[in-house]
Amino acid sequence: MERGRRVPAAGVAAVRLVAASGGGRRGAVPAGCDVHGRHGAVVAGHLAAGHGRTGRGERSGARRRRAHHADAAARPGAVGATGGRRNHASRSARLLFRDFRGPDAAVVQEFTPGRAPSGVDLQNFTGNFESVPPYEGHPQGRVLYGTAPRRAPDPAFVRMVEAQGVQPALTIDTSWLLVGHVDETVHVVRAGNERGWTLAVADPRLAVDLLRRAQRAGEGGQRLFAGTSTERKPTVDALLADQGFLAGNEQAARHIDDQIGVLLRETGLSRGGLVRVPVLYATISADRGGPEGAIAYSPGVANGLSLTGRDYAAPDPHGxxxxxxxxxxxxxxxxxxxxxxRVQWVENVAWSHLAGGEVHCATNALRDTSGGTPWWRTAPSR
Incomplete structure (x- = not known):
């Protein structure tokens, strides 16, 4: 990619739906997957960049090809009620089947039948299925998702993703996060390098350094999150005096270091070219006595939405x-x-941050994907 060339929506990516069993034709529907839409069209749903992500599906008679990205995807075990099948759809799934499905738009869900809903299922939401844009050796980019041996997405969902053959998967460990999504720590953004993009990454060490800078400037008594609806409004001094809080942020930083190591090795990006944004973390449990995980204590700047290649909607951090x-x-x-x-700050404390998400988690985006060679006419990457 030439220097300065615009990256469409900060990273266009898509999937081709093919049978995960290997016997189906390209565009066939995997077992356990409901498809609805005009002319039997399949939405090759957005598994794309968190970042201006785009998905592309071939839709008959469409003047413009558009795609839908919904981070609030349904959990495994949720299907649309068609053909006499029982409707087990979650609220988010019902919204998609009811409101989004229509002419030239379809909805697809893939899951392991009989798999009981659990916290692990959070990893199937598409905030955990993103992509990085094209680079040498990967003309369609790569799917990016979080997984780990002890906590992984639904295997049927992963098989569906891997069966596409267009974007070989790249995985990082997100098991240390309570929610466990890749969009909590990384986001593809425009850059002035040769390929035209890089990664914005959450940086807890930077956030703590900025707290210390405020303290040195005599602002230690200032409260974070002032003017928001949250009950917790700690002072800078209180956070810096909390050794457990500081240790937790250092631990989060080390986990992110590990993620960055994988991403740099696999993509060839330079460490110095990364965009670091301040985010504080806290370790909590969703249920009393339940497993603990890290969440963004301050609104996660990296967990925003690329409106265009140059405009980024980020949660207001209230630092x-x-x-x-x-x-x-x-x-x-x-x-x-x-x-x-350019950053467009969005106030999301009440409607997303306090629920464990941010701007990116709670928004849907429609992208115009017309122009260029349709991805489904390209050869598989494998």
């Missing part, structure tokens, strides 16, 4: 202020501006 300026905002804006990206 510490020095001379009236939010240090988390300033650091993020400057880092992203280096690659030509």
């Amino acid at each position: 510490p202020k020095v001379r009236g300026r939010d240090l988390f905002r300033v650091e993020s804006e400057e880092a992203l501006a280096a690659g030509g990206v």
Whole structure:
């Protein structure tokens, strides 16, 4: 990719639905997968960049090819009620089948029949199935998802993804996160490098350093999240005096270091070219006595939505202020501006952050994917 060339929606990617068993023709529907839509069209649902992601499906008679991305995807075990099958759809699935499905738009769900819903199923939401844009050796980019031996997505869902043959999967460990999605820590953004893109990554160490900067500037008594609906509004001094909190953020930083190591090795990106944005983490349990995991304590700047290649909608971090300026905002804006990206701050504390998500988790995007060679006419990558 030439220097300065625009990256469509900060990383276009898509999937071809083929039978995971290996015997089906390209475009066939995997077993256990419901398909609805005009002319039997299949939505090759967005498994694409978290970041301006796009999915492409071939839809008969469509003047423009558009795709739908829904991070609030249904859990495994949820299917649409068709052909006499019982409707086990979750609320988010019902919304998609009811409101999105229509002319030239279909909805697909893949799951392991009989698999009991559990916290593990959070890893099947498409906030955990993203992509990186094309680069040398991978003309359609690669699917990116989080997994680990002790906590992995539904195997049928993974088989469906791997059966596409267009975007070989790239995986990182997200099991240390309570929710466990890749969009909690990384996001593809525009860059001025040769390939035209890089990764924005959450950086807890940077966030703690900014707290210390505020304290040195005499702002230690200032409260984070001031003006929001959250009950917790700790002071800078209180957070820096909490050794357990600091240790938890260092641990989160080490997990992110491991993720970055994999991503750099697999993509060839340079460490110095990454865009680091401040995010504080906390370790909690969703249920009393249940397993613990890390969540974004401050709204996760990396968990936003690319509106265009140059405009990024990020959750307002409500960080510490020095001379009236939010240090988390300033650091993020400057880092992203280096690659030509403008930040549009979104207030999402009440409607998403307090529920464990951010802007990216709680938004859907329609993308115009017309133009260029349709991905489904390209040869598989394997």
